[in-house]
Amino acid sequence: MRLRPHTDDGARIVIDKGPFTDTLIRQFPKLTVAEGSSKFRALLIGGISALVACIGLLVWFGVPITAELLSNVYPRDSEIRLGEIARDQIISAFALENEENDEEVVCVPNADAMRGLDQIMHQLIKSGDLDYTYEITVIRSDMANAIALPGGQIVLFSDLLQMATSPEGLAGVLAHEIGHTEMHHGLRKMFYGIGLGQLIWLFGGGLDAPIDLLFQHSYSRQMEHDADLYALDLLGKAKVTSHDLAALLEKMSRQRTRNGLQNTIPEFLSSHPDTDGRSALFKEARLTGKVDIPYADWLAIENICRF
Numbered sequence: 001m002r003l004r005p006h007t008d009d010g011a012r013i014v015i016d017k018g019p020f021t022d023t024l025i026r027q028f029p030k031l032t033v034a035e036g037s038s039k040f041r042a043l044l045i046g047g048i049s050a051l052v053a054c055i056g057l058l059v060w061f062g063v064p065i066t067a068e069l070l071s072n073v074y075p076r077d078s079e080i081r082l083g084e085i086a087r088d089q090i091i092s093a094f095a096l097e098n099e100e101n102d103e104e105v106v107c108v109p110n111a112d113a114m115r116g117l118d119q120i121m122h123q124l125i126k127s128g129d130l131d132y133t134y135e136i137t138v139i140r141s142d143m144a145n146a147i148a149l150p151g152g153q154i155v156l157f158s159d160l161l162q163m164a165t166s167p168e169g170l171a172g173v174l175a176h177e178i179g180h181t182e183m184h185h186g187l188r189k190m191f192y193g194i195g196l197g198q199l200i201w202l203f204g205g206g207l208d209a210p211i212d213l214l215f216q217h218s219y220s221r222q223m224e225h226d227a228d229l230y231a232l233d234l235l236g237k238a239k240v241t242s243h244d245l246a247a248l249l250e251k252m253s254r255q256r257t258r259n260g261l262q263n264t265i266p267e268f269l270s271s272h273p274d275t276d277g278r279s280a281l282f283k284e285a286r287l288t289g290k291v292d293i294p295y296a297d298w299l300a301i302e303n304i305c306r307f
Contacts, residue, residue: 080152084151087149094139094140109304115297120293121174123171123238126238133152134181136156138304139158142159144157145157148177149186161304161305163255167293170301172231176230179234188223239287242287245282
């Protein structure tokens with residue numbers, strides 16, 4: 001406890017609060033408790049709380065809104081170039097990882113495979129009012145995945161093609177990736193990451209890695225769900241069944257389980273929503289219809305990286 005005279009001349013008595021202090025105050029009524037430190041502490045706590053609240057509002061609302069606004073006005077030519085650069089960087093990364101192998105990283109489709117891919121994309125594109133021209137790159141990899149990059153670039157990994165059992169399943173994957181592109185998810189993630197990085201640099205110090213991981217993935221999981229809904233709508237317009245995509249997702253989930261990868265990352269830290277929930281979404285939609293390509297073309301697509 002701090003005691004000072006009523007007429008404050010700067011003098012202070014600092015003692016532990018107890019029965020003695022009560023007696024002292026009664027004996028010397030001209031002394032009063034100095035409240036400066038407690039007021040300062042209250043102001044400090046209030047200021048810190050307000051700062052934390054402001055940062056929270058910026059992270060959850062300000063940065064995503066700004067990222068979306070910027071993605072809508074970003075020049076299209078720059079976005080296309082950005083996607084091409086990102087594609088080339090992915091190719092270089094896989095080439096470096098597999099430099100001991102003689103096989104080419106990028107698999108070039110033969111005439112049958114190219115015709116089949118073009119037909120799948122044509123059936124999807126003609127059914128929707130799409131803003132981009134799409135280019136597909138197939139990379140040799142044992143990873144069953146696909147990536148949508150800014151500007152209309154789609155990267156397919158060869159194991160996904162071999163795991164898909166039908167052109168309708170692949171059409172579902174492509175519809176999902178088209179959804180990412182049409183909704184500017186690549187740009188939004190880029191601007192979101194830049195904005196979040198600046199906030200962390202200003203306020204977070206050395207905590208950037210885990211915080212960035214948590215917020216970045218939380219944001220992208222919503223994007224994945226939105227892309228799934230977009231894919232459902234596009235598949236419905238294209239008259240392509242959604243059941244084959246559901247089956248493909250279940251097959252991928254079983255493979256991950258066999259490889260010991262299932263549930264190694266909690267869902268809230270995963271960039272994709274839970275696989276079971278996604279497959280149920282496409283299964284319950286009960287869309288019907290086929291992709292009109294010859295079986296030989298589909299066989300060529302499945303084996304793009306085997307020829």
